[in-house]
Every structure is written in structure tokens, then in C-alpha cells.
Amino acid sequence: ETGVTQTPRHLVMGMTNKKSLKCEQHLGHNAMYWYKQSAKKPLELMFVYNFKEQTENNSVPSRFSPECPNSSHLFLHLHTLQPEDSALYLCASSQGGGQDEKLFFGSGTQLSVL
Amino acid sequence: GENVEQHPSTLSVQEGDSAVIKCTYSDSASNYFPWYKQELGKRPQLIIDIRSNVGEKKDQRIAVTLNKTAKHFSLHITETQPEDSAVYFCAASKAPGNTGKLIFGQGTTLQVKP
Numbered sequence: 001e002t003g004v005t006q007t008p009r010h011l012v013m014g015m016t017n018k019k020s021l022k023c024e025q026h027l028g029h030n031a032m033y034w035y036k037q038s039a040k041k042p043l044e045l046m047f048v049y050n051f052k053e054q055t056e057n058n059s060v061p062s063r064f065s066p067e068c069p070n071s072s073h074l075f076l077h078l079h080t081l082q083p084e085d086s087a088l089y090l091c092a093s094s095q096g097g098g099q100d101e102k103l104f105f106g107s108g109t110q111l112s113v114l
Numbered sequence: 115g116e117n118v119e120q121h122p123s124t125l126s127v128q129e130g131d132s133a134v135i136k137c138t139y140s141d142s143a144s145n146y147f148p149w150y151k152q153e154l155g156k157r158p159q160l161i162i163d164i165r166s167n168v169g170e171k172k173d174q175r176i177a178v179t180l181n182k183t184a185k186h187f188s189l190h191i192t193e194t195q196p197e198d199s200a201v202y203f204c205a206a207s208k209a210p211g212n213t214g215k216l217i218f219g220q221g222t223t224l225q226v227k228p
Contacts, residue, residue, distance in 0.1 A: 004157075040220070041220065042118070042203070042217075042218040042219060042220050042221065043158070043203060043205075043216075043218040044218075045215065045216070048215065056215060090157070101146055101148070101207060101216065102148070102160055102163070103148075103150075103158075103160065103216065104160075105157040105158045105159070106157060107156065107157045108157060
């Protein structure tokens with residue numbers, strides 16, 4: 001195991017629901033990320049947190065709201081999503097601080113928006 | 115910004131044959147090029163990476179080559195085995211100091227036929 005745990009593994013939600021994705025890393029890393037993986041598309045970087053500070057917001061719609069309370073935990077709050085937001089959402093971590101770019105991914109949350 | 119193109123999108127080889135996947139990048143300042151392997155239903159995992167100060171790196175049956183002038187890099191898998199079947203992603207970034215901002219290619223689905 002890579003030490004990055006994501007819950008839930010699967011999520012089905014309606015467009016009016018509010019839900020949250022959770023990520024936890026046990027690797028002592030200082031940077032955490034959210035990526036979106038859609039069929040037949042590259043992995044898309046959504047957000048980057050370095051030492052709990054958001055350093056990247058890759059033009060993500062406001063219906064996705066990240067939260068990083070500490071270097072080990074990362075959340076993605078979802079509200080009023082669209083069917084096209086259905087995808088695999090991957091969390092990743094790395095050493096951070098610009099020292100090591102090697103990403104360790106979680107298993108992802110498969111999200112279906114009805 | 116950086117753009118990474120990956121080819122082919124699918125590749126089928128006979129067990130024991132070699133497989134080659136190619137990526138091109140657009141930003142000449144990119145200097146870090148990792149490759150990730152994602153087996154069906156599993157998380158992406160780093161399998162090999164190369165920095166711009168070297169032209170080739172090998173790790174057992176896998177190797178990566180980099181041509182900075184032409185701005186392309188390739189993954190070579192020799193003596194392929196069925197367990198090599200997976201989706202392979204290349205990526206590029208400017209490191210250090212650009213933590214996690216990996217730009218991924220579209221992925222190559224490799225099928226190794228026994």
C-alpha cells in the first residue's frame with residue numbers, strides 16, 4: 001500500500017446533494033493534491049496544497065471546494081454537481097516544498113452524478 | 115503552458131515482444147519526466163522517471179529515453195509479460211519548485227497477449 005487512503009471508494013449523488021471526499025496520507029508528506037480522471041482524458045490537476053496552503057487552483061468550478069486542515073488530511077466538498085462531473089477523483093501526496101515531485105496516489109473515489 | 119501528447123492510445127503486443135510508448139512536450143523548460151502505470155481498477159504508480167540532465171535510464175525491463183532537442187521522451191518495455199498490461203501515463207513538469215504540477219499525457223492502454 002502507498003499510504004494514501006481515500007473514502008468513499010464509490011459515491012452516487014444527485015445534482016442537488018452535498019457530499020465530501022476524504023483523503024488521508026500516512027507518509028509524512030507535506031503536499032497533497034486532487035486530480036480528476038475522466039475516460040479517455042489526461043489526468044487533470046485540480047488543487048495543490050503545500051504545507052496546508054493552497055498553491056494551485058487549476059480553474060476549477062466553485063462547486064468543488066477543497067479543504068486541507070493539516071498536512072495529512074485533504075477533503076473535497078461537492079455541491080450542485082453536474083453529470084459531466086462524474087469521474088474518478090484521485091488524491092495524491094508528495095514530499096512537498098519543491099523537493100520531491102514523486103506522487104503517491106490513493107485508490108480514488110468513483111463519483112457518479114445523476 | 116505545458117502540453118503533453120502521448121502515442122499510441124492503445125498498443126497490443128505478444129508476450130515477449132517489446133513495447134514503446136512516446137510522448138512529446140511543448141515547454142522547453144520542463145525538466146522532469148515520470149511514467150506512471152495504472153492497472154485496471156487500481157491507483158497510478160510511478161514506475162520510472164528521468165530528469166533532463168540524463169538521456170537514458172534503465173530499471174530491469176523498463177527504460178526511458180529523453181531527447182531534449184526534439185522535446186520527446188519514450189518508455190521502452192522489453193520482454194513484455196501479461197502483468198505489464200495496464201494504462202501508462204507520461205508526464206512533464208518543471209522541478210524543483212513546481213511541486214505536483216505534473217502535466218499528464220492522455221495515456222496508453224497496453225495489452226500483452228499471452
